[in-house]
Amino acid sequence: MTLLEENLRTYGICSRTSKYLYATCEPFNRYRHGYDNNSTYNMEEFQFILDAHYSFTGLTLATYWLKNRNERHMRVFGVESSAKLHLIEPIILPGGELAAILKTFWISILQKKWRRFYNERKRKITKYLQLRNLQKREIGIN
Numbered sequence: 001m002t003l004l005e006e007n008l009r010t011y012g013i014c015s016r017t018s019k020y021l022y023a024t025c026e027p028f029n030r031y032r033h034g035y036d037n038n039s040t041y042n043m044e045e046f047q048f049i050l051d052a053h054y055s056f057t058g059l060t061l062a063t064y065w066l067k068n069r070n071e072r073h074m075r076v077f078g079v080e081s082s083a084k085l086h087l088i089e090p091i092i093l094p095g096g097e098l099a100a101i102l103k104t105f106w107i108s109i110l111q112k113k114w115r116r117f118y119n120e121r122k123r124k125i126t127k128y129l130q131l132r133n134l135q136k137r138e139i140g141i142n
Contacts, residue, residue: 020089026047040094040095043099087104
């Protein structure tokens, strides 16, 4: 068993079939997460895992929990919480901290591309179904 698997087991993330998982993450905050001499020097660049989710029910509950957490945070501090639900790859930093590499942004890039492709296809189909274009195709002009 690798060091990553051992560390994930201590956090309750033990039965993974993929190297990616859904988790609630937030950016490193020195006052909330702590910092000492043994900590990794560039921790500010990483997201820290608050909770991991494995099923659709878990994701649904996480969304509900996150919404309530953001509302409470807004009432108390006047700003929204920075915790969000992400697709991540968990890693262990040299200081022993469990951090996350975000993979969610690739999904949004793919969605943008397909949305553009789908809208272009839809536009062409509506153009072909216009009466004027149907008549031209019947006559054999197009």
